[in-house]
Amino acid sequence: MPGMPNGGSGNSPEQIGQLRRVPVQQRGRERFEKILSVAAELIEAHGSDALKMSEIVERAGLSFGALYQYFPDKSAVIRTLAERFNEQGRRCVEAELAGVADPVALRQALCTIADEYYAFFRSEPVMRDIWFAAQADRLLQQIDADDMEFHAQVLLSVLARLWPTQPPGQLLAIARLTMQLLAAAVRYAASLEDDEGRAAIALYKKMLPTDFSQLVQG
Structure with a gap:
């Protein structure tokens, strides 16, 4: 499934696996899972087209830096959910x-x-x-x-x-x-x-x- 409208990264299919950094330490894993959980809640409420990185930051209680450390854009978040x-x-x-x-x-x-x-x-x-x-x-x-x-x-x-x-x-x-x-x-x-x-x-x-x-x- 492809780059989401209104926030797609424009990367080629060969780059899919490079779009996010999966943490190995527990604190990082907890943040990673929190981001995905919040994103899922927002998609369920408003749809994937309406998903915004700013809303994920606000709802998850993280900084933009922490979010972008794992997901460079909303497409990476959505693709991770799809893969799961x-x-x-x-x-x-x-x-x-x-x-x-x-x-x-x-x-x-x-x-x-x-x-x-x-x-x-x-x-x-x-x-x-x-x-x-x-x-x-x-x-x-x-x-x-x-x-x-x-x-x-x-x-x-x-x-x-x-x-x-x-x-x-x-x-x-x-x-x-x-x-x-x-x-x-x-x-x-x-x-x-x-x-x-x-x-x-x-x-x-x-x-x-x-x-x-x-x-x-x-």
């Missing part, structure tokens, strides 16, 4: 796919992932705001793309285990498209009222192949 939420999602996907032993279980795991992701974004308005903001932010888009590729690779490992004789390129294409469609379904459902969103997720699950063997070997 992405890490939670990665653990969810890995856990659900780890025990898949047959095509039926694969379909059920994908249904569970869709349900959990939808519930996650409903319960985390900050991440929902950041996820939709990614549509207009180049650096956030890169983080989003990297996260999507991670999920595709996890699914690819399952497909390769279940269908070891199939061409790797075909399996990778299926893995990437499957995860892209899942993310798109959740993103769409999260934009709706909750009842409509749940119905959209239920419809998406009905549209999944009953037997992935037909998809892989077709």
Whole structure:
């Protein structure tokens, strides 16, 4: 997900990892976490577009120097929050796919992932705001793309285990498209009222192949 409007840093995707200094000492870690906590509260209340470094300083009780020591701009703050939420999602996907032993279980795991992701974004308005903001932010888009590729690779490992004789390129294409469609379904459902969103997720699950063997070997 890319550089946030009204405060983006203009850095290239290759510079994402250099945008903040992660402290190692306890006092620094406490400040780091306080900044992120306050930023999340402000985003939940007013949205990421309205986030201001001056408000973070005031609410966190820090100096500008202390804030900029860890985050050079608000984009760095938002990207750090996005990466943390992405890490939670990665653990969810890995856990659900780890025990898949047959095509039926694969379909059920994908249904569970869709349900959990939808519930996650409903319960985390900050991440929902950041996820939709990614549509207009180049650096956030890169983080989003990297996260999507991670999920595709996890699914690819399952497909390769279940269908070891199939061409790797075909399996990778299926893995990437499957995860892209899942993310798109959740993103769409999260934009709706909750009842409509749940119905959209239920419809998406009905549209999944009953037997992935037909998809892989077709």
